[in-house]
Amino acid sequence: MKVDRIFITIAFVVTTAFFASPAPAANEIHFGGAISQTGRYAEPAGRFINSYNLFIDQQNAKGGLLGKKIKVSLLDDKSDKQTSIKLYEKLITQDKVDLTLGPYSSGITDAVANILERYKYPTLAPGASSGIIWKKGRKYLFNQNAIAQNYQRGAVFLAKDIGVKRIAIIGEDSLFPRQSAEGAVHWAKHLGIKVVLNENYPKKQTDFTALLQKIKARRAEALISNSYFADSVAQIRQLRELNINLKIFAGTVGPGLPKFAKQLGNTAEYVLGFSQWEPRPEILKFPGMKHFIDSYVKRHGVNPNYHAGISWVAMQITTQAIQKAGSYDREKVWQTLRTSQFQTIMGKWKVDKNNLNDHDGLTFQILDGQRKIVWPKEIAEVPYKLPMPKWKDRAKN
Numbered sequence: 001m002k003v004d005r006i007f008i009t010i011a012f013v014v015t016t017a018f019f020a021s022p023a024p025a026a027n028e029i030h031f032g033g034a035i036s037q038t039g040r041y042a043e044p045a046g047r048f049i050n051s052y053n054l055f056i057d058q059q060n061a062k063g064g065l066l067g068k069k070i071k072v073s074l075l076d077d078k079s080d081k082q083t084s085i086k087l088y089e090k091l092i093t094q095d096k097v098d099l100t101l102g103p104y105s106s107g108i109t110d111a112v113a114n115i116l117e118r119y120k121y122p123t124l125a126p127g128a129s130s131g132i133i134w135k136k137g138r139k140y141l142f143n144q145n146a147i148a149q150n151y152q153r154g155a156v157f158l159a160k161d162i163g164v165k166r167i168a169i170i171g172e173d174s175l176f177p178r179q180s181a182e183g184a185v186h187w188a189k190h191l192g193i194k195v196v197l198n199e200n201y202p203k204k205q206t207d208f209t210a211l212l213q214k215i216k217a218r219r220a221e222a223l224i225s226n227s228y229f230a231d232s233v234a235q236i237r238q239l240r241e242l243n244i245n246l247k248i249f250a251g252t253v254g255p256g257l258p259k260f261a262k263q264l265g266n267t268a269e270y271v272l273g274f275s276q277w278e279p280r281p282e283i284l285k286f287p288g289m290k291h292f293i294d295s296y297v298k299r300h301g302v303n304p305n306y307h308a309g310i311s312w313v314a315m316q317i318t319t320q321a322i323q324k325a326g327s328y329d330r331e332k333v334w335q336t337l338r339t340s341q342f343q344t345i346m347g348k349w350k351v352d353k354n355n356l357n358d359h360d361g362l363t364f365q366i367l368d369g370q371r372k373i374v375w376p377k378e379i380a381e382v383p384y385k386l387p388m389p390k391w392k393d394r395a396k397n
Contacts, residue, residue, distance in 0.1 A: 029065055029328055031056070032073040033101030034087035034112075039079025040204070043229055043257055045104035048126065048311040049074060050300055052101060055315040058295065065322055077103060081111040088115045098328050099123075102141075102314060106130035106148065106176035113141045122321075122334035124314035129276075130179040134354045142337055142351055144313055146361040148176050149183030151274040152224050154363025154375035155250035156187040158272065159222045162386050164247055166196045168215040170235075171226030171252075173200035180226035180252055196220050201231075208235050212244055222248035229254045233264060240267055240391050247387035248272060250363075256306055261369045266395055268366045270388040276361045277309040277346050278371065283379055288316075289345045306361075313344045 033052075036045035056070045064070055073095060077084035084103050091097045092115065100116060102125040103109055109128035116123050117138050124142050125133070131147035159167060169184045171177030181198060188195050196218040201211060212235070215223060223246050225235055232254030239249065254260050255273025281289035292312055296304040304312070318333075320342045325332040341350040351357050363375035365384055374384040 027068055028071045029068045029099070030071045030073070030095070030097045031099050031101055032075075032091035032095055032097035034075045034077040034084045034091070034103050035101075036079040036104050036108075037074075037076040039077075040228065040230070041079040041104050041108075043259070044253060044307040045079075045127070047305060047307040048104055050296070051304070051308045051311040052315060054295060054299055055312055055319075059315075059319060065319060066326070066328065068328075072101070073097065074101075077108065079105070079108075081108050084108045084112050085115060088112050092119045092121060099318065099322075099330065099333070101318075103127055106133060106179070107174050109133060109141070110175060113138055116140045120330060120334070122330055122337055124317055126310040126314040128176075130175050131356070132175070132179060134356050139355065140334065141355060142317075143356045144317065144346070144349060144359065145276050145310060145357075146359045147183075147356075148179035149186065150361065151180045151252050152184040152226070152250060153187050154274065155222075155224060155248065155272045156184060156191060156193065158363065158375060158384060158386060159248050160191040160193060162247060164193060164221045166194050166218070166220050167222045167224055167248075168197040168199075168218060168220035169195055169224045169226070170197070170199050170201065170211060170215075172203055172205075172228065172231060174203060177226035177228075177252070181224075184224045184226070205231065206234050208238050209242065212238055212242055216242075216244050220246070222246055223250070225249065225251045225254075227251050227254050229257055229260065233260065236264065236267055236271060243391055245388075245390045249388065250274075255364075255366060256371070258302060258305055261366050261371075265369075268369070269394070270385060271366045272374075273364050273366070273371065274361055275364055275371070275373075276306040276359070277313075278306065278362065278364065278373060279303045279309070280373065280381065283373065283381055284347075286345050286347050287343060292345055309345060313346050313349070316344045317342050317349055 036042050060069050075087045100121045100123045102123050104127035106128045109125050110133045117140050122140050129145045129148040169181050171181045232251040250272040255271050256275050261268040279293045321333050321336045325336040364371040365374045372382045374380050
């Protein structure tokens with residue numbers, strides 16, 4: 001995936017070096033964040049960088065914010081919590097950025113939130129969905145996404161719809177997948193579906209043979225996989241190699257990335273996934289969608305996925321708060337975020353007393369290599385195609 005690095009109006013820093021930075025110019029507003037440009041989160045986080053840069057370029061072309069040009073420093077946290085903590089400390093105490101942009105992943109965001117709280121930096125969290133993050137009494141981190149516990153809700157409802165009675169739930173042993181699994185268990189219980197296996201696996205696991213054989217032995221009809229990219233790809237490939245047939249395979253982050261279908265080809269067909277947002281202005285009908293999609297396609301040559309969309313939304317909310325506050329003062333921006341409602345390409349945004357926004361995502365299915373919205377039914381663009389056909393009945397890749 002191409003990630004543009006632009007050095008004209010944006011200072012784009014790809015480094016973890018701890019060097020002294022010059023004071024920002026009087027006519028600049030300095031944003032800063034640590035985004036995973038290398039490591040296991042680089043694929044989805046790279047789309048954050050695309051949208052952050054694109055938004056700021058466009059804002060600067062219109063004269064910036066409150067008469068100042070925007071400068072942004074984006075550092076590489078290498079998909080590592082401790083590195084991210086150090087980088088946000090550096091951005092705040094050494095670089096003295098005016099405002100911060102959120103990192104990618106629930107685990108990293110949860111760790112960084114303590115730094116933001118200590119220094120009172122109001123920050124949108126486009127990269128975090130674990131609801132537990134906002135149950136710790138924090139005031140300065142703002143949610144915008146549907147929470148992890150609801151990622152698999154659509155998949156479980158579709159399982160019920162086709163008569164599935166036994167499901168297996170698996171996921172990486174880290175914050176977001178554990179929260180997503182918790183939600184899947186809740187919805188299965190709510191709908192009367194038996195969970196025959198609920199198991200976590202270590203980070204970076206690539207061989208799922210034993211786990212998939214266990215799922216088969218438990219006679220699971222559907223697999224709810226709370227996974228990222230590499231693990232979801234490995235799982236669906238190995239299901240085919242082992243000739244294990246299921247009625248449903250539902251992933252979380254992995255299927256939403258464009259290279260999932262591109263890399264897997266026919267093997268990706270019929271897979272379900274969750275999305276915070278899809279580039280379907282004719283269906284979702286939120287203002288500003290077409291402009292964002294057209295701009296993103298013009299620069300990057302591909303449609304934005306939901307990771308690009310949610311990071312664009314973070315910039316929409318942040319800049320609207322600054323404009324409404326009439327100031328870059330962090331306390332004023334914080335107060336504005338706490339009390340205001342803003343319109344975004346994901347719909348209306350307004351937080352409750354815990355800084356949680358009320359947003360529902362959607363479930364898609366990969367059909368003919370494309371993500372198609374299939375749930376909730378009122379916004380489905382096509383009917384779902386389930387159960388998945390058996391491997392022997394599919395064309396070979």
